[in-house]
Amino acid sequence: MRDRRRTLPFMATPHPAAASSPRPFRIAELLAVGSELTAGETRDTNGGELARSLSLQGVSVRRIVALPDELALVTAAFVEALGAVDLVVATGGLGPTPDDLTREAVAAAVGEVPAIDPGQEVWLRSLFERRGIALPGANLKQAWLIPSATAIPNPNGTAPGWWVDRPDGRVAVLLPGPPRELRPMWRDWVLPRLRKRGLGDRRLVRTLRTYGIGESHVAELLGEPMLRAANPVVATYARADWLDVRISAVDEIAADGRVTRPAAEALAAAEATVRAALAGHVRAEGETTWADIVAEATARAGVRFAIVEAGTHGALGALLAEVPTLERQVAHGSAVARDVAEWPVEDEAVAIARDAEVEIGLALVAHTDGTQTLLRAAVAAPDAGWSRVLDLRLFQHGAHGRFRAGVAAAAFLAEVLGEDR
Amino acid sequence: MRDRRRTLPFMATPHPAAASSPRPFRIAELLAVGSELTAGETRDTNGGELARSLSLQGVSVRRIVALPDELALVTAAFVEALGAVDLVVATGGLGPTPDDLTREAVAAAVGEVPAIDPGQEVWLRSLFERRGIALPGANLKQAWLIPSATAIPNPNGTAPGWWVDRPDGRVAVLLPGPPRELRPMWRDWVLPRLRKRGLGDRRLVRTLRTYGIGESHVAELLGEPMLRAANPVVATYARADWLDVRISAVDEIAADGRVTRPAAEALAAAEATVRAALAGHVRAEGETTWADIVAEATARAGVRFAIVEAGTHGALGALLAEVPTLERQVAHGSAVARDVAEWPVEDEAVAIARDAEVEIGLALVAHTDGTQTLLRAAVAAPDAGWSRVLDLRLFQHGAHGRFRAGVAAAAFLAEVLGEDR
Numbered sequence A, B: 001m002r003d004r005r006r007t008l009p010f011m012a013t014p015h016p017a018a019a020s021s022p023r024p025f026r027i028a029e030l031l032a033v034g035s036e037l038t039a040g041e042t043r044d045t046n047g048g049e050l051a052r053s054l055s056l057q058g059v060s061v062r063r064i065v066a067l068p069d070e071l072a073l074v075t076a077a078f079v080e081a082l083g084a085v086d087l088v089v090a091t092g093g094l095g096p097t098p099d100d101l102t103r104e105a106v107a108a109a110v111g112e113v114p115a116i117d118p119g120q121e122v123w124l125r126s127l128f129e130r131r132g133i134a135l136p137g138a139n140l141k142q143a144w145l146i147p148s149a150t151a152i153p154n155p156n157g158t159a160p161g162w163w164v165d166r167p168d169g170r171v172a173v174l175l176p177g178p179p180r181e182l183r184p185m186w187r188d189w190v191l192p193r194l195r196k197r198g199l200g201d202r203r204l205v206r207t208l209r210t211y212g213i214g215e216s217h218v219a220e221l222l223g224e225p226m227l228r229a230a231n232p233v234v235a236t237y238a239r240a241d242w243l244d245v246r247i248s249a250v251d252e253i254a255a256d257g258r259v260t261r262p263a264a265e266a267l268a269a270a271e272a273t274v275r276a277a278l279a280g281h282v283r284a285e286g287e288t289t290w291a292d293i294v295a296e297a298t299a300r301a302g303v304r305f306a307i308v309e310a311g312t313h314g315a316l317g318a319l320l321a322e323v324p325t326l327e328r329q330v331a332h333g334s335a336v337a338r339d340v341a342e343w344p345v346e347d348e349a350v351a352i353a354r355d356a357e358v359e360i361g362l363a364l365v366a367h368t369d370g371t372q373t374l375l376r377a378a379v380a381a382p383d384a385g386w387s388r389v390l391d392l393r394l395f396q397h398g399a400h401g402r403f404r405a406g407v408a409a410a411a412f413l414a415e416v417l418g419e420d421r
Helices: A002-006 A046-056 A071-082 A102-110 A118-131 A137-143 A179-197 A215-222 A224-228 A263-281 A290-301 A315-320 A345-356 A398-418 B002-006 B046-056 B071-082 B102-110 B118-130 B137-143 B179-197 B215-222 B224-228 B263-281 B290-301 B315-320 B345-356 B398-418
Strands: A027-033 A060-067 A087-091 A149-152 A161-165 A171-175 A204-210 A233-238 A243-249 A259-261 A282-285 A305-310 A326-332 A360-368 A373-381 A386-394 B027-033 B060-067 B087-091 B149-152 B161-165 B171-175 B204-210 B233-238 B243-249 B259-261 B282-285 B305-310 B326-332 B360-368 B373-381 B386-394
Touching (some): A027 A071, A046 A060, A046 A087, A046 A179, A060 A071, A071 A102, A071 A171, A071 B060, A087 A179, A118 A137, A149 A179, A161 A179, A171 A179, A204 A263, A215 A224, A215 A233, A215 A243, A215 A263, A224 A233, A224 A263, A243 A263, A263 A282, A282 A290, A290 A398, A305 A315, A315 A326, A315 A398, A315 B315, A326 A345, A345 A360, A345 A373, A345 A386, A373 A398, B027 B071, B046 B060, B046 B087, B046 B179, B071 B102, B071 B171, B087 B179, B102 B161, B102 B171, B149 B171, B149 B179, B161 B179, B171 B179, B215 B224, B215 B233, B215 B243, B224 B233, B224 B263, B259 B263, B290 B315, B305 B345, B305 B398, B315 B326, B315 B398, B326 B345, B345 B360, B345 B373, B345 B386, B360 B398, B373 B398
Parallel strands (some): A305 A326, A305 A360, B027 B060, B027 B087, B087 B171, B305 B326, B305 B360
Antiparallel strands (some): A060 B060, A161 A171, A204 A282, A233 A243, A326 B326, A360 A373, A373 A386, B204 B243, B204 B282, B233 B243, B360 B373, B373 B386
């Protein structure tokens, strides 16, 4: 199987360890079925999530493909993918309507005929009975199986998935499109089975979230050798609120199969280098949000807080909405923000803290024009008798500038609370 | 060209009018290039936007494909797409780094060799001069062209696009990945040229946004014949804040090329039927948001307003943040929302209107548990001496429940302001 795959034109770069330790699931393709996707009416979010999950398990995704509800196109996509990769995961098209044709497509691709499975039919009928509805005839196709397919239970819907085994060891997995149905099926049923059959080299990943430094500056500080190395892979991603540096590593394996450098060691070394190069700019790890950082900083300081903002369309409040220690948020219209210097941010921070009866008040005023955003923020602790003011000019403007002003105020609050006093 | 395409396995359903009125751009494929996409680190948003734009111009998108930065894979994708569709649009991979290989891939696919174009080089050097930076050697590849490519000017970045003409009339378009660069290039340069060369039958689309009715109920009221008709196409899309009914129509054309029923007529007839079937549930059209609706309702009533909410994590404020007539938004922590009946919504609505010195106050309190969300909202006009209260139970819960509570309060405000008084 390895040798055969190597001759295919679409194959991804062969893994260095492929020859010494054959593993079934190294390369995957993801299909998302639905005309609403190719018409641009809705966006596929499953592909990215599954790609991330597979990538962390050492499986390379060679393509994520969105397809319309057209039997010939979807069938051809299965035929092609099942001839080129180890694992095909398709989402969507498992509903009861004639438009839902993913089952038909994979059946045609593997040359089998779907039939109602008695066990699945019993399950489906009991599901509708519990809902007090007669099973509509159309839904019977959700009890279909083909001989080479195993049903994947769906605890949150009427569409079971399919796990289809091919004679050459390749697998096609069909899952329903709604994320709240797909996610538990993937996590609790599919992923454990994939793992049992063997995946690629597990990839260790650490994401360092930096703030207050630009992408080109980060690239310069890290240097080209580090950014072009194959293992660990170090890459930067500019998000709206962070510049992420993502480090990922796999075990280095010699020709004789011996691990010459474990992934954890390579990752730790690269992380230390990145942290040293970027000094104080690394503010968080992983998926940490500014709300998490402010939640932690206020909890550690043992304070509750309230915010008041102007000229930001509530950007700061939206950013921190889920913070448990946030007691009140007030947003004013933009009339007060014509001149950021005129709005008394320190007084406002004190007033909102007093009104909400909390220890800390945070006030933010911002004004954005066509090219930049000026902001002024104050953190005040009226009972403790201190306050701090931040003045900043951002090169972002408009809605993006307002969002970044909110981030700057959140970062300022976390900074101030973290200081020794 | 038509006949050749018809034999290909991946082709979309031929258009009924294809034989009588050949048009160059009927079927398109979209490629998004970047390993960050197939690793699931970032999501492709360009594909959906371009698909929507093409779909409205009568071009069917047969696939949207995300690919990693691997020359062999991207080249193979161009070869395959340029053999199967009329138009290939690729986004991403036009940066200056060795990873950016979309130019190399399309050059290899069409068998040409890229070279620095003197005109593009002059433009690029002057761009860097204006920024006061020496042109880095790596960026010179952004001045590349191949003989069959025309440069597409990029007013917002250093990466020009490519328009590649094939001898058989097919076209490949390469655009940079950042949306703020891509969008104006698509709208102002590419789309006008595509139109000049001729597109598919322009599709007329109208989206009716409904509120307060479930998807299965809508399907029942519209009936299966309408939902399965080929022209006009009527489809429902459940969004977080709306249930959309999208109607789209093309001209009906007889075998002799005569238009037997113009798209506008078919659309108008279907729209009338849908509006009658769904009665008062159609609240808006197109891309209208709840912020738009409240903005219009308050402007028409000649009032400004302020909001206060509790137990919603600021969901209502976030929803209405951009409304120009919103003078103040206050969000309280969830402590007050343990029992929605205890929080005096009418008094709070009056108080916030008085504090903010506006005509209308809107107060919302919501409590969500594991299965549902209870909410209570009040609209008060203290000077005019009236108020109205809404009590509602939603089947959504958690963050979704809070969001829907915000939507319900916004809908209530618009309703109340729209009443004759």
